[in-house]
Amino acid sequence: MTLETKYGVPTVAVHTDKFDRVVRSVAQVNGMPGLRQVFVPQPIMGRTAAELRAYVDGADPITGRPVMQEVLEGLTRPFAEDERGPAAFDRSTPRLVEPDTEDNLHRLFLDNRWTDMLPIVLPTEARVAAMLSATRRKPDEIVGRMRSTHFREPWAYTVEKVAVNAVMAGARPDYFPVILALAATGVTARGSSSSAVAAMAVVNGPVRDEIGMNAATGAMGPYNHANATIGRAWGLLSQNGQGGSVPGLSYLGNQGNSYAYNSLTFAENEERSPWEPFHVQHGLKPEESAVSVFSSVRSTAFTLGLREKHWREHVRNLLRGIDPNGPPTLLLDPIAARQFVERGGFVKKDALIDWLHDNALMPADEYWDYQLVQNYIYPRATFGEEPWATKLKAAPDTLIPMFRREDIHVVVVGGETNGYWRIMGCNYQKTVAVDDWR
Amino acid sequence: MATRLSVLNPVGFPPAVRRQPPAPRLDTLEGKTVYLVDCRFDDSDVFLGQMQAWFAERLPGARTVVKRISSVYLNDDPMTWEEIKARGHAAILGVGH
Numbered sequence: 001m002t003l004e005t006k007y008g009v010p011t012v013a014v015h016t017d018k019f020d021r022v023v024r025s026v027a028q029v030n031g032m033p034g035l036r037q038v039f040v041p042q043p044i045m046g047r048t049a050a051e052l053r054a055y056v057d058g059a060d061p062i063t064g065r066p067v068m069q070e071v072l073e074g075l076t077r078p079f080a081e082d083e084r085g086p087a088a089f090d091r092s093t094p095r096l097v098e099p100d101t102e103d104n105l106h107r108l109f110l111d112n113r114w115t116d117m118l119p120i121v122l123p124t125e126a127r128v129a130a131m132l133s134a135t136r137r138k139p140d141e142i143v144g145r146m147r148s149t150h151f152r153e154p155w156a157y158t159v160e161k162v163a164v165n166a167v168m169a170g171a172r173p174d175y176f177p178v179i180l181a182l183a184a185t186g187v188t189a190r191g192s193s194s195s196a197v198a199a200m201a202v203v204n205g206p207v208r209d210e211i212g213m214n215a216a217t218g219a220m221g222p223y224n225h226a227n228a229t230i231g232r233a234w235g236l237l238s239q240n241g242q243g244g245s246v247p248g249l250s251y252l253g254n255q256g257n258s259y260a261y262n263s264l265t266f267a268e269n270e271e272r273s274p275w276e277p278f279h280v281q282h283g284l285k286p287e288e289s290a291v292s293v294f295s296s297v298r299s300t301a302f303t304l305g306l307r308e309k310h311w312r313e314h315v316r317n318l319l320r321g322i323d324p325n326g327p328p329t330l331l332l333d334p335i336a337a338r339q340f341v342e343r344g345g346f347v348k349k350d351a352l353i354d355w356l357h358d359n360a361l362m363p364a365d366e367y368w369d370y371q372l373v374q375n376y377i378y379p380r381a382t383f384g385e386e387p388w389a390t391k392l393k394a395a396p397d398t399l400i401p402m403f404r405r406e407d408i409h410v411v412v413v414g415g416e417t418n419g420y421w422r423i424m425g426c427n428y429q430k431t432v433a434v435d436d437w438r
Numbered sequence: 439m440a441t442r443l444s445v446l447n448p449v450g451f452p453p454a455v456r457r458q459p460p461a462p463r464l465d466t467l468e469g470k471t472v473y474l475v476d477c478r479f480d481d482s483d484v485f486l487g488q489m490q491a492w493f494a495e496r497l498p499g500a501r502t503v504v505k506r507i508s509s510v511y512l513n514d515d516p517m518t519w520e521e522i523k524a525r526g527h528a529a530i531l532g533v534g535h
Contacts, residue, residue, distance in 0.1 A: 001458065002514065002519060003461075003519055003522065003523075003529050003531075004458070004460050004461045005458045005459065005460070005461075006519070007461075007519050007520075007522065007523040008461045008462070008523070009461055009519075009522055009523055009526065009527075009528060009529050010460075010461045010462065010463050010464055010527075010528045010529070011461070011528065011529045011530070011531060012528075012529075012530050012531070013530075013531045013532070013534065014485075014530060014531065014532035014533050014534070015532075015533065015534035016533060016534065019534050023534060028455075029452070029455055030455075030458065031455050031456050031457045031458035032457075032458045032460060034460070035460070040485075040533065043480070044479070044480055044481050044482060044484075044485050044533050045480030045481050046480075046481065047481065047484075047485075049484055049487065049488060052481075052484055052485045052488045053488040053491065053492075055485065055488075056485075056488045056489050056492050057492070068489075068492060068496070071489075071530060072467065072497075075463060075464055075467060075472070075528045075530075076463050076464050076465065076466065076467065077463055078462075078463050079460050079463070084457060084459075084460070085457055086457065087456065087457050088454060088455060088456045088457065089455055091452040091453075091454065091455060092451075093447055093449045093450065093451050093452070094447055095446060095447060096444060096445070096446060096447060097444075097445050097446070097447050099442040099443060099444045099445075100442055100443065101440040101441065101442060101443070102440070102441070102443055103440070105443060105445055109448075114448050114449070122443060122445045123445050123446045123448065124443060124444065124445050124446075125444060125445075125446070128446055146450070150512050153452065153453050154453070155450040155451060155452050155453070156450055156451045156453075157450040157451065158451075160446070161448065161449075161450055161451075164446045164447070164448045165448050168448060236448065237448075240448040240449050240450060241449075241450035242450060243449065243450060243452055371480060374478075374480075375478060375479060375480065375510065376510050376512075378478075379478050379506075379507070379508070379509045379510045380509055380510060383508055383509045385509075
């Protein structure tokens with residue numbers, strides 16, 4: 001669209017057919033509903049040149065018309081007035097839903113895809129007012145903006161909208177400042193990547209105890225009301241605040257991700273950690289409360305403890321098992337965290353992160369051949385962006401770091417029923433103070 | 439009769455949509471330069487290579503240039519867009535997945 005509107009170059013965009021609804025929707029909300037788009041079969045990846053030539057010679061699977069005929073027409077046929085769409089259209093969101101019975105409203109919320117398909121609490125005026133009483137912020141204050149992907153337009157949400165979704169999730173009013181802080185990150189928990197991402201939130205500081213969050217046994221499971229509903233509220237706010245998360249339209253995750261039910265929301269076990277809390281690493285004081293959010297949560301690897309003889313090899317094996325485009329965040333039970341101190345001498349968390357960076361290695365040839373490295377890292381390397389530009393100069397069999405050091409993180413969580421620990425492949429985004437939202 | 443409840447709408451606020459004018463279309467591609475822009479998605483370069491071959495065989499009067507975007511598709515690429523505007527007449531972008 002940029003080429004069309006800003007540079008005046010007639011353009012046709014070619015997509016695979018699975019993206020039909022989403023790309024038409026994006027064109028519409030960007031004011032070009034008639035954008036010339038042509039479709040070929042999915043997938044492109046892994047097809048031979050001959051197979052892809054057949055796509056070029058074949059028919060658009062959406063329209064049934066020859067692909068190249070559509071391409072040529074797209075560049076040469078003038079736009080009809082009805083292809084240009086309306087000059088502007090109203091997209092306001094009403095504050096209230098039309099009054100109805102409880103059963104009908106539950107059905108409406110489900111039909112409108114305003115839920116996560118689990119039962120919700122209906123956001124009545126009284127329930128929303130109770131939620132709003134937990135913050136000094138005004139209901140109409142804009143908290144932030146979200147979108148499901150970079151190419152969609154960001155939608156705004158107010159304190160009241162956050163409260164509505166918090167009520168729906170079953171959250172209690174005293175959780176509301178944490179939920180507002182999550183909302184203020186602007187990071188969606190309903191990203192639309194076809195890689196089927198979820199999000200993760202780590203809560204630090206005194207608020208954990210004030211609202212009864214769990215950092216110990218079962219912290220990442222369905223065993224604590226605050227953990228469960230805060231994460232769910234973030235998810236519901238994300239899908240509703242950003243204007244939807246509908247498979248095939250505004251959600252393209254190929255397999256989906258069950259972590260998205262509560263966005264892996266838990267408290268860090270600061271009291272049993274041998275290291276400084278996560279939020280302190282990111283500039284806050286221990287006595288402050290904060291949420292830290294991670295996106296692109298996809299892969300998980302796990303093991304039990306650290307064996308005396310081969311722990312280094314075992315950790316390297318785990319690191320090699322995750323995609324280089326999904327950097328590791330270690331989620332360590334306190335037993336495992338102390339083993340890293342005892343076995344590796346990592347008295348400081350930074351020393352452990354250094355070791356992880358220096359030991360997550362892969363032959364350069366293998367690294368650059370990963371599809372996601374090709375898609376997202378190789379172009380940046382060729383454009384001179386470090387550290388990838390330097391990595392690109394390595395000989396094919398040279399071992400190079402799989403991850404940037406700044407993308408590796410460590411969080412302590414668990415109840416010491418055993419020393420199991422895991423690695424989440426994900427991207428840390430930001431840390432936001434909760435106290436600003438009380 | 440069941441009680442009717444009044445509840446709040448959970449949906450956020452979208453930005454306003456205003457129509458964007460498309461670029462004027464070409465009368466013909468004969469004698470024109472068409473950029474085939476590789477968005478660096480999974481094997482899209484192979485696909486565009488085949489499209490370029492199609493042009494060479496079926497529409498040899500159109501000159502085609504395969505151009506990879508400078509970085510990842512997440513980033514705007516004004517250098518590439520400027521080049522296309524300066525040296526080309528039309529563009530085909532591909533492939534969205």
